[in-house]
Amino acid sequence: MQNIFKDFVRNFGIPRLIILGFFLLLCVMAVFLGLDFAELMSSSLVRIGMNGILVLAILPSIVCGTGPNFGLSLGILCGLLGGLIAMELTLNGFTNFFAAIAFSIPLSVLVGYGYGLLLNKVKGSEMMFAIFVGWSVVSVMKIGWLVLPFNSPEMAWPIGRGVRVTIALLNREVSQLLNNLWAFNVGGVIIPTGLLLFFVICCFILWLFMRSKTGMAMYAAGDNPRFARAAGINVDRQRIIGTIVSTFIGAVGILVYAQSFGFYQLYDGPMMMPFIAIAAILIGGASIRKASITNVIVGTFLFFGILVVAMPVANAFAADIASMAEITRQIIQNGIILYALMQAGKGDAA
């Protein structure tokens, strides 16, 4: 019995247990403080569904050996561009949503390929490089949003040239599209079936991909590049493929996120998004070298669960220290990334 427990602890990891404990504590407090628990759960489910795919996008980049994709903003921008093209064509509902995904495919393949080439040139410092590439491309796209030839009146600024910061999806019937699909109510908790299903399907497709020939090659290239080379695998090519896949999933991720949120967020919106996704997957037990789909799901659940529950609890708990939740989140999120780095560093420090 004790052994089973120990094994569980070892597999699950102490940091995750602490976080899980923190999460449960928050839930208990929420009930205790008389918050609408069912509603909190519904919000958590939505948040998990809408962010899950962005977290999933980090997975291929870790697996292929380029480390957590701090340059996920590139994928997000591809998705947003795809979305805007779909809007420009005044498509509605699912047509719009899937057209957006379809438009973002060539974009993200192209961008991912170029970005992958760059990452191969900076082996060893991919993460640093990715952060700055991500940020500078976000700035370039700010210029892009102003000058790209989008003319649809629902995206245009009310006064001048360019595309709005916030673009509503309501009119195109995209808003809450997946959230409301087959949604049902269990004891006050609204289950956003379509959203969760889409997330699960994405996980499943990625799982299938990881088990394909290319997926296995990518895995080997990331796990042990020298082995992969000896096994006749082109390591650089696999890293590029991983980057492309990550970029593409990032594009899909932002579209799912946006449909749940109801708006496209341009300009500064994508800037810090990779950090949140990376924090989530690391909390889920991934390291900068290893990650699995389980890590994605566990991490998404814990990280966003805490975010959703913590804020109202803190608000209800005491008005004076309300922003504690925000500060706690900042400390926990970055603390966990630091912890992961330290774990990864242990092996090298010899």
Add this chain to the structure above:
Amino acid sequence: MIKKSLLILLVFAMVLSLFGCGDPGAAPDEPPAEEVTWKVGIMTGTVTQNEEEFRMATQMQERYGAEHILITTYPDKFMDEQETTITNMLEMASDPLVKAIVMVQAVPGAVAAVDKVRAIRPDIMIILGQPQEDPDIIAQKGDLVLMIDDLGRGEQIAEHAKALGAETFVHYSFPRHMSIEVLAERRRLIKEKAEELGILFIDEDAPDPTGDAGVPGTQQFIMEDVPRKIAQYGPNTVVFGTNCAMQEPLIRQTFEHGGLFAVQCCPSPYHALPAALGIEVPEDKKGDVPWMLEQISVKCAEAGMTGRVATWPVPVNMMFIEASVEYAVAWINGETNGMVDKAKLQEIMEGIAGGGVTLTEWPGTDNFFLYLSDHYIF
């Protein structure tokens, strides 16, 4: 090492003296064109923050011509990059023809920037709009300061909410904003008045959009929290947020779940309402305020929200820019009575607003004017 630093010194001196000797008398970048004798500089934000100000600045440039109006921006991350704010304002001030600088909004960094400008150009008139730094300091730095009467708005908003039929008032903010004195004071006034009028006042904290969670973190929280509040306190709940990024989700969720939306943080028909309601703006209707008000009314009617949504009929920050520039021009042309001419300012603003405008002064100052408008209920 020594040789290298000497080299640098030498190059620096050469470049310097070349430049220095190159422009005896007049600045070299002065256009040879016909007698341009004055310029007004406008410093405003990019559209990332808020579209209105930047567009108004562009319109002013069109009105007076690029040779008379200079536009520059402060950074999107003005909190972190005050150096850039300073440089950009200095750049305008370095043009000897610039007689006045208008900065709307006067974001943090304005005080430092004005100080540096005064050091090289004590003669320039500086008009600050919508200051975010401490009002008492701002009043000393700017020659003329314009601000929405946020303190006056405190009571006004509460009464306005009551008029809309509010039973509950939810005030969303976060610690950094509450570290701005005016906003904190406004909240206190709303709260006092609301409770006096029998409205339940709820204080709610959201994540800071400039924090590392970013704007999405704030917006997601608003998306989730507004339905909770409406469910808890009923449809006659007014939601009010102090940050611009909050407005779109606030409006969206109010429409979705049937609450009351009294007014935005920065009252204007352009602010957040068109984006949140997905109003389509054809090319020929851009910048048309009455048309926009009408469109919003249509949307409200569609959503059954008529009489439950309101804003100010004038885009205030746009008006500040326009009024400031007009006032500056008038001052340059000697049409004002000294630097601070309340009557002239009032006249200009009435011309823009197309109706009566009352200006009050910030307590203890004579150059710091507060503006309050009535609400326009859709």
Add this chain to the structure above:
Amino acid sequence: MAEYLLEMDNICKSYYGTKVLTDVKLALKPGEIHAIIGENGAGKSTLMNILFGMPVIHSTGGCEGEIFIDGQPVEIKSPLQAMDLGIGMVHQEFMLLPNYTVTENIKLNRETRKENLVSRLFGKNLETLDYKSMNADARKALDSLDIGIEEYTRVAGLPVGYMQFTEIAREIDKSNTRMMVFDEPTAVLTESEASNLLDAMRKIAERGIAILFITHRLDEVMEVADYITVLRDGRLVGTMRKEDATIYGLAELMVGRKVEKLFNRKSRVNFEDVAVRIKNLTVNMPGERVRGLTLDVYRGEIFGIGGLAGQGKIGVANGVMGLYPSQGSVVINNDDLTLNDPRESMKRGMAFLSEDRRGVGLLLDSSVELNIVITTMQNKGLFMKKLGPLTQIDGSKVREHSQKLIKDLDIRCTGPTQPVKRLSGGNQQKVCIARALTLKPDILFVSEPTRGIDIGAKQRVLETLLRLNEEMGMTIIITSSELAELRSICDRIAIVSGGKVAGILQPDASDVDFGLLMAGQIDRKGA
């Protein structure tokens, strides 16, 4: 004052249960040059690590036996302590900082300093370096070796020999150095540099400093040593004065006839049919460079490649398999092989068991079955099934295949899903063999198949290779540092020295022949 400066008595050391040193003795007088010779793995380096108190010894459980310095028993726990005791070491890999000048390297962490205003306030660490006196010291040390390097040149870009001298000068400059260890110092030097070095060693010895000289070049030993100790398989097999030794005697002692032909096999080699023809192959593998090697291997043969470490024997298989940049011509089954492309090499029916099992040979965190099939999956597309547009790993086929191989090769594991990092070295090697077999190769390259494996498992691995050769007619090319192992199963053995084949011998050739080939004797005489 004791007669001997250093005595090592009954030194025993084992790594993870494998005994690498048994009852080794050594005695050294001041001013004496004492050579220690032996094959790779004879235990020379371990002995020196013990003497130098290297952390690797203590982290693996320390050693037995006693060490006396000046007749006093000492326990050497760290390199620092060894230095304090006056033991200097000239490392095989240079301990030099390339961006420093010769002086700075000689004075590394022993810089002469002088006080200044700041240091008086904030402590000794801020004392200024006194380059003048440091340069003077360095000059003195260099002059005592008769070396004309300028002390203020940067080490980066210096010829290797000069780097070596910089290291030696550092030891000389230490005022307390009484004994110096030269660990295969001539391995990287040209002939003229080597002879300079030997001169320098004599000069050092004349100053009363004792020298331990580890090498495998017998002519050098004969040239400078006063005493010679021969190690083999971690045992002392002979200590003699130079006057009593001959090159032939030493070679024989060094190699020894340890293993009789292990297995009786009927050679089925077809000496008409060349399976692999290597011509003028150059492989740029750091540390194991191949420089224009030519070799024929016949079909059905078990061919051994032996030689000392660093001579290039490892580079041959790595080059042919495309893992390190190579040039030259390789003909497989009468067809030219495109070099530098591992995929191509595998396509042409070759498979490779790397010497670096954990680094190149395995995906340590992955399961046994994945390790077995992944190479074949990637190169031949087997073990996959179609799922619409997507290929999918065929779990049941993989399981079936791996279970069969686990049984055939007797891989001891809890099941096909166990991560290979939890397996013992021998079983890991078998997983590698299983992977190579899954490729169904005609030609199998095996590098150091028994390194880091216990005796019993060694036997089984060799048996397996033999069986593959006999049952499937596979051509096997084994590279190994253990000559005995090669002699026990190979049909022919090539000894590689200086990146070229020094000679090809039958397994039953005399020890002297092997010893001389390995020591580079024949090669040097132009044979």
Add this chain to the structure above:
Amino acid sequence: MKDNPKLNRDPGHAVKKKVTSFLTNNMVTIMFVVLSLLAFQVSGMNSNLYITDIVSRISRNSFTVLALIIPVIAGMGLNFSIIVGAMAAQAVIIYVTHWGVPGFAGIMLCVALVTPLSILLGYLTGHLFNRVKGQEMITGLIFGYFAMGIYTFIFLQLVGGVLPMDNEVLVLSSGVGIRTTIDLYGGLRYGLDDLFRLPLPVMLIIAGLIAAGYQLFIFMRSDRLKAQRFNMIIGIAGSLLVVVLAIVLMNSNSLIRLISIPVATWLAIIALCFFLFFFTKTKLGQDMRSVGQDRHIAAVSGINVDRVRVIAIIMSTVLASWGHIIFLQNMGAWSTYGSHMQIGFYAIAAILIGGATVTRATIGQALLGVFLFHTLFIVAPAAGRELFGDAQIGEYFRVFVAFGVIGVTLAMHAWKTKLQSNQGIRAIKDE
């Protein structure tokens, strides 16, 4: 062959090689100079403003950028955690402002208080870095965010409540938390700058005379080779030319002659340069260089590697905190929760542009970097505006350049390393 490595085969080849290696070694700087010149050309900026601004930016930022050098020497890469030092400085300034100690005395009090605090923080950071060897930069970056959370927590939640502070100007009216903007006007503002100011030409004359005098002194004293003598004569002539130009400048009616230099601040920067120069010549400096080149060899030679690395980070943190005090006293008004945010990025961007890499950084590179980086920052918004006819695009362009340059520099560095190792392989093949 080996005995004569300096043998040149073909002079043309050698020149070509030299040019190529100069280009590869300095590609970042060259790219940047070209970019700046273009931007300057396009922006049509007034030179008087440019010089005023660059002078004040150099005096504001140089100190912090110089703080980056020591960790690079110790092989720890670019120290993103100097932001921690900046936060320490802000914490101290808040308290000194609260106590109302103005001017130079206040600055000295800040320095006295911030030093132990940043030593402590540097010590912690150093230990953290020792656990993540090889990943110092990314760890430093994340650690900065982590520390920011704690900083916000302290000054937004604790000050006024748990840590009592009774000050209406600094603390929010609710009594808890520091206000968003802190105005040093009448307090620490220009505390160092205003100690002693001189007009730019006078400063140049003094600098030129000192340089000329120094060179002359050396020239008289030693008997150097002819080529060196020639160089020195050029040097003296150059210095005197500076003086002459400065005198011309003083008598022109250009506004530049009115620019005043905060001499005390510049002296502090020069003193730091001399200290760093001196430091590399000390025992500790030598240990750092050894550790920076090869941790393993340093450890075998008996250097306590971990300790040296911790000291490097401590020094860097302390210098950064001093640098930030200089920065803030010049800014005057600063934002409590934002001023530290970009310190790390901008300092690092600056030093990279100066030609430094993650493994090599010199004082000259730091100063050149500050000059170039801020030049671009001054001219980029205007250039972008002129180029695109839109002020906000200029702003976006500037941000893009700031982040892009760091990314490109990292990429170029990696690429260069690859190039050089390839050359190594080729050399082996030739042999």
